[in-house]
Amino acid sequence: MPKLSIVVPCYNEEETIPLFYPAVEKVVKQMPVDTEYWFVNDGSSDGTLAELRKLHEQDPEQVHYVSFSRNFGKEAGLYAGLQAATGDYVVVMDADLQDPPEYLPEMYKAISTGEYDCVGMRRTDRKGEAKFKSFLSNQFYNVINKISDTKIVSGARDYRMMTRQMVDAVLSLTEYNRFSKGIFNWVGFKTKYLPYKNVERVAGTTDWSTWKLFKYAIDGITDFSExxxxxxxxxxxxxxxxxxxxxxxxxxxxxxxxxxxxxxxxxxxxxxxxxxxxxxxxxxxxxxxxxxxxxxxxxxxxxxxxxxx
Structure with missing residues (x-):
């Protein structure tokens, strides 16, 4: 039976982790796969690590975690999770359940045919998000797709399921300044995007302020365009x-x-x-x-x- 690794970068997700794990487990138990979880604690200042320890104690064979010495950023957390994952397929998800677990069977069905190397999720709207932040996000996609050879699909999230071959290709790029949305597209491979409507966080507050998103956008532009x-x-x-x-x-x-x-x-x-x-x-x-x-x-x-x- 193929193995599915679920990579979950976490930063101050104490409230969402107890909700995330049972929600995902309910879905993956119905799928014809063995699963492993790799939670990455990115130097959280709340009780995130304590929650991850609890989950590991409940199911030490399936639930694993990596905890950083300090906050290194989501990109580092994502990279660490991909390095730790051992599955034939690897899916990246956020702990706040803005990446709906109910799409996992459809993603697996598409990728297991062998026709695709990656199945990603693309938001068709930004309901519940501040209009100014939505405007900046849309403008970022417009700008970077005009000035860069690496095209990024508007609304695409990090939520995606990849084959082992594609994961290995992503890990082969060891650059210090990472912009995963660009890297996923730069390595190539055939990707299918599934549309879905925006989902708000189940608990807690986002750490992604408008300023942080702006700096992240600048990083993306300088990483993938001259x-x-x-x-x-x-x-x-x-x-x-x-x-x-x-x-x-x-x-x-x-x-x-x-x-x-x-x-x-x-x-x-x-x-x-x-x-x-x-x-x-x-x-x-x-x-x-x-x-x-x-x-x-x-x-x-x-x-x-x-x-x-």
Missing amino acids: APLAIATWAGGLTAFISIIGMIIVIIRKIIEPASSAFGWASMVCIILFLGGIQLLCLGIVGRYIGRIYMQTKKRPIYIIKEKK
């Missing part, structure tokens, strides 16, 4: 061209009207501020990429395990 560097290049070239035109205008005006004064200190200050702003923007973009190179060359581990069962 367009910002091209923008910096074009911005520098354009401002240099405008500056040359400006100097020519000043010289011609001085020749035609020798008695005329310069354009004035106000216009000069505006020009200086404009050019300075462009330079800082370009330096910031280049610095972003250099910073990521710097972190990669340090070869620090993506995560550090404190406890594993």
Whole structure:
């Protein structure tokens, strides 16, 4: 019988874990698979680890967990879970039940045919989510799909079931700065997306603020596109061209009207501020990429395990 590994990154999910496990168990017991759970405690500050210990004591053969020495981020938690999983198929889920377990049989049915290497879930709406956050998310997908060769399906979540071959391919990418939505698509393999309506958290509050999502989006863009560097290049070239035109205008005006004064200190200050702003923007973009190179060359581990069962 094939084995299904269920990977669940957790950060401050004390309230949701007792609800998540029985909800998923109710579904997978009806599926023709052996199962194992790999919960990853990402340095939670609440009682998440205690709840995971309880689950492991209840079923030590099936329920396992990895606990980090501190918070390393969801991407690190996801990577650790994939490394620990031993199943023929691996599914990634959130502990808050926003990834409906009832779709697991349909996902397994599609992937077990051998026609697909991955079956993912795609939200068709964002009901219950703040409108501004939804707007930013939609704009992110529009932007990254225009400037990157790696296309990301709008509304696609990390909730997906993958074959062992695809999981191994994902694990072969050992980059320090990880953006899994892009990595899942970059490695290729045939993927089928199942649509579903948005589901709200069963308990607790999300840790993903608008600011954190914005930074995550920037990480995704810089990981999978060189367009910002091209923008910096074009911005520098354009401002240099405008500056040359400006100097020519000043010289011609001085020749035609020798008695005329310069354009004035106000216009000069505006020009200086404009050019300075462009330079800082370009330096910031280049610095972003250099910073990521710097972190990669340090070869620090993506995560550090404190406890594993």
